[in-house]
Amino acid sequence: MIKVILFGGGNVATHLANEFLQNKEIKLIQMYNRNISKIKHFKSKTLITNNLENILDADIYIISISDNAVADFSSKLILKNKLVVHTSGTISLNELKSISNKGVFYPLQTFSKNKKLQFDNIPICIEAEHEKDLILLKKLANYITKEYYHLNSEQRESLHIAAVFVNNFINHLYHIGHTICNEANIPFNILKPLIKETASKITTLNPIDAQTGPAVRKDTKTIHKHLEKLSNINQEIYTLLSNSIKNTHGEKL
Amino acid sequence: MIKVILFGGGNVATHLANEFLQNKEIKLIQMYNRNISKIKHFKSKTLITNNLENILDADIYIISISDNAVADFSSKLILKNKLVVHTSGTISLNELKSISNKGVFYPLQTFSKNKKLQFDNIPICIEAEHEKDLILLKKLANYITKEYYHLNSEQRESLHIAAVFVNNFINHLYHIGHTICNEANIPFNILKPLIKETASKITTLNPIDAQTGPAVRKDTKTIHKHLEKLSNINQEIYTLLSNSIKNTHGEKL
Numbered sequence: 001m002i003k004v005i006l007f008g009g010g011n012v013a014t015h016l017a018n019e020f021l022q023n024k025e026i027k028l029i030q031m032y033n034r035n036i037s038k039i040k041h042f043k044s045k046t047l048i049t050n051n052l053e054n055i056l057d058a059d060i061y062i063i064s065i066s067d068n069a070v071a072d073f074s075s076k077l078i079l080k081n082k083l084v085v086h087t088s089g090t091i092s093l094n095e096l097k098s099i100s101n102k103g104v105f106y107p108l109q110t111f112s113k114n115k116k117l118q119f120d121n122i123p124i125c126i127e128a129e130h131e132k133d134l135i136l137l138k139k140l141a142n143y144i145t146k147e148y149y150h151l152n153s154e155q156r157e158s159l160h161i162a163a164v165f166v167n168n169f170i171n172h173l174y175h176i177g178h179t180i181c182n183e184a185n186i187p188f189n190i191l192k193p194l195i196k197e198t199a200s201k202i203t204t205l206n207p208i209d210a211q212t213g214p215a216v217r218k219d220t221k222t223i224h225k226h227l228e229k230l231s232n233i234n235q236e237i238y239t240l241l242s243n244s245i246k247n248t249h250g251e252k253l
Numbered sequence: 254m255i256k257v258i259l260f261g262g263g264n265v266a267t268h269l270a271n272e273f274l275q276n277k278e279i280k281l282i283q284m285y286n287r288n289i290s291k292i293k294h295f296k297s298k299t300l301i302t303n304n305l306e307n308i309l310d311a312d313i314y315i316i317s318i319s320d321n322a323v324a325d326f327s328s329k330l331i332l333k334n335k336l337v338v339h340t341s342g343t344i345s346l347n348e349l350k351s352i353s354n355k356g357v358f359y360p361l362q363t364f365s366k367n368k369k370l371q372f373d374n375i376p377i378c379i380e381a382e383h384e385k386d387l388i389l390l391k392k393l394a395n396y397i398t399k400e401y402y403h404l405n406s407e408q409r410e411s412l413h414i415a416a417v418f419v420n421n422f423i424n425h426l427y428h429i430g431h432t433i434c435n436e437a438n439i440p441f442n443i444l445k446p447l448i449k450e451t452a453s454k455i456t457t458l459n460p461i462d463a464q465t466g467p468a469v470r471k472d473t474k475t476i477h478k479h480l481e482k483l484s485n486i487n488q489e490i491y492t493l494l495s496n497s498i499k500n501t502h503g504e505k506l
Contacts, residue, residue, distance in 0.1 A: 068474060090467075090475050108447055110465050115454060121446045149443055158437035159444075161479045161491075166430040166444050167451045168466030169494045170423050175460035175501065177415040184411035190402055191412075191419050192456060193374045194361055198420045199452035201368060203445060207428035212363050213421030214343075221321060222343045226414045233497050238414075240493055241422045244486045248428065 002140055005030045005055060007073070008064035009038035011111040012087050016064060019119045021045050025143040030056050052076055060085060060140060061098075062105060067091055074098040083133045089160030092153035093127055103128035103137055106156060107145075110167050123147040125156055176234055208248065215245035255393050258283045258308060260326070261317035262291035264364040265340055269317060272372045274298050278396040283309050305329055313338060313393060314351075315358060320344055327351040336386045342413030345406035346380055356381035356390055359409060360398075363420050376400040378409055429487055461501065468498035 004026055006017055013031075020028040021042075028046050033039045036050040047056070055061075063074055064087040075097035077084055085103040086096055096102045104127040109117060124145050126137040134150065141148035151159065174195065181188045201210045214222040223242055230238055257279055259270055266284075273281040274295075281299045286292045289303040300309070308314075316327060317340040328350035330337055338356040339349055349355045357380040362370060377394040379401055381387040387403065394401035404412065427448065434441045454463045467475040476495055483491055 066470075067472065090478065108443060110447060110450055110454065110463075112454065112458070112463060112465070115458065117450070123443045123446060125443075147443075147446075149439070151439065155437045155439055157478070157482065158433055159439055161482060162430040162433040162439075162444060163447055164466055164479065164491070165426045165433070166448050168464070168468060168498070169490075170426055170448075170451055171455070171460055171463050171465070172494055172498050172501070173418045173423055173426070174455050175464070176497075177419040178460050180411055180415040180418070184408045186402070186404065186408055186412055186415075190361060190376045190378075190400075191415060193376060193400075194363060194416055195419050195423075195452050195455070197363055197370070198423055199448055201363065201365065202424070202427050202448070205365070205368065207424055207431050210363075210365060210424050211421070211428070212365070212424070213417055215421060217319075219320065225343065225410070226417065229410065229414060233493070233500060237422075237493055237497060238417070240486070240490055241425055244429075244490060245421070245425050247486060248425070 001025060001027055002060060002136070002143070003027050003029050003058040004060050004062060004140075005032065005058040006062050006064060007032045008062075009033035009035065010065065011113055012107070013039075013064035014113070015111050015117060015119075016062065016087070016107070017042060017046075019144055023143055026140065029058055055079075059083070059136065060105075061100070062087060063096075071095050071097050083128070083136060085128075085137065089125075089156055089163065092157070093129070094153070101128070101130055101133050103133050104153070104156065105137055105140065108159065108163060110171075119144045120146055123149055125149050125151045125159065127152060127156065176237070180234075211245065211249065213245070215242040216249050218246065254278060254280055255313060255389070255396070256280050256282050256311040257313050257315060257393075258285065258311040259315050259317060260285045261315075262286035262288065263318065264366055265360070266292075266317035267366070268364050268370060268372075269315065269340070269360070270295060270299075272397055276396055279393065282311055308332075312336065312389065313358075314353070315340060316349075324348050324350050336381070336389060338381075338390065342378075342409055342416065345410070346382070347406070354381070354383055354386050356386050357406070357409065358390055358393065361412065361416060363424075372397045373399055376402055378402050378404045378412065380405060380409065429490070433487075464498065464502065466498070468495040469502050471499065 020026045030047040031039050039048050061084045067088050067090050077098035079100040082100050084098040084100040085105040089106050106125040107122050109122045124141040128134040178188045273279045283300040284292050292301050314337045320341050320343050330351035332353040335353050337351040337353040338358045342359050359378040360375050362375045379390040431441045
């Protein structure tokens with residue numbers, strides 16, 4: 001049984017809290033948030049507080065707040081010989097300023113308030129200053145997921161950049177597709193099987209081998225036709241990504 | 254029973270041929286390809302030819318060859334009062350130069366040689382000059398899929414552009430993610446649950462409501478950190494897509 005305290009009330013904190021609460025090997029003994037109303041729905045399930053002086057004794061203290069606030073917030077924590085971790089993909093272990101042992105517990109997934117997630121498929125990236133803390137984080141990760149990875153801060157930053165490409169940017173391209181369909185009076189649903197297949201293809205093929213379309217075919221006629229119909233930033237995106245595909249597949253610009 | 258002849262030997266033609274051959278309501282009576290060796294594996298299943306003078310009598314003649322070749326190839330077909338269609342998303346109905354009735358039968362999916370597909374989830378976009386031909390194409394579509402859409406050439410072109418964004422460009426972003434992982438010595442598999450969830454999210458949310466990440470949070474600190482680690486065209490792509498997300502979500506540049 002691992003005793004955990006969570007700091008935060010946002011998407012990641014909420015998903016983690018719900019996951020911990022339903023896990024028999026983990027005991028979420030307390031949640032903290034500066035604005036207590038944001039975590040009041042956990043009142044019936046765990047202790048809640050907005051006062052750092054009331055923090056109890058636990059095995060792991062998890063800071064799950066916005067990236068920009070981690071350094072400042074953690075500097076208020078004096079938890080000598082205890083393990084304090086953050087859940088961010090972007091910031092390094094050293095940005096934790098708590099008086100404590102330090103680590104990272106970063107679940108790589110896109111969290112939205114109203115979308116339920118199965119944690120057992122979410123990779124968790126862990127890091128710690130001390131071997132014994134790494135063992136503890138592995139144990140915590142193992143209780144909630146099948147996959148965990150031991151990455152250093154440098155690797156985690158690269159991973160986070162890759163995640164921006166394959167999640168944030170891809171979702172934005174879905175949005176552009178949605179807009180183009182709307183303007184042409186076509187239901188967005190028509191694209192959904194293609195979107196699903198595109199994501200499914202790379203479970204068995206390397207992305208580079210799955211590439212199709214006018215840019216990789218060097219079909220300049222189609223590219224020009226498409227560019228004529230686009231304007232502003234969508235035209236710039238079309239040009240840049242087509243050039244990048246051509247570069248990747250070996251045509252000089 | 255609809256009698257069909259297919260012209261072509263590429264990915265789309267091969268997938269369509271296999272689908273027609275296993276369907277009881279459709280009879281693929283002949284396949285044509287200029288280079289007969291490309292379709293010789295169909296020899297045991299249907300008639301094959303590389304001679305246009307040998308073309309049999311059918312209900313629908315389907316041209317499934319590269320976009321650039323359709324106008325030229327179709328100009329050789331004299332099939333008066335018969336229905337000739339192409340399978341392209343890019344080119345208009347009028348680019349068919351056959352002496353015949355004309356139509357379009359465009360399956361919206363990404364076809365790779367070594368990846369099997371279930372046609373029943375593939376949307377098929379149809380168009381025809383004459384009402385009776387439209388009815389025939391609806392019938393053909395209905396035999397192989399649950400979803401078909403009647404789109405005009407203008408709409409189909411928009412749809413094809415949207416498909417380039419949500420398929421070709423997205424696959425390229427997968428490739429960039431793959432490269433970043435490789436360089437940091439991280440297995441690409443770590444990104445797959447995120448990729449799956451990103452595609453799954455928009456089955457229940459509009460893409461604009463599913464947007465997460467540093468650009469929509471206006472987290473310029475993280476954006477700058479990421480840009481420092483990127484170079485060349487990946488840096489340009491990161492900048493342009495982040496700006497586009499900021500534009501969409503209402504921040505002036």
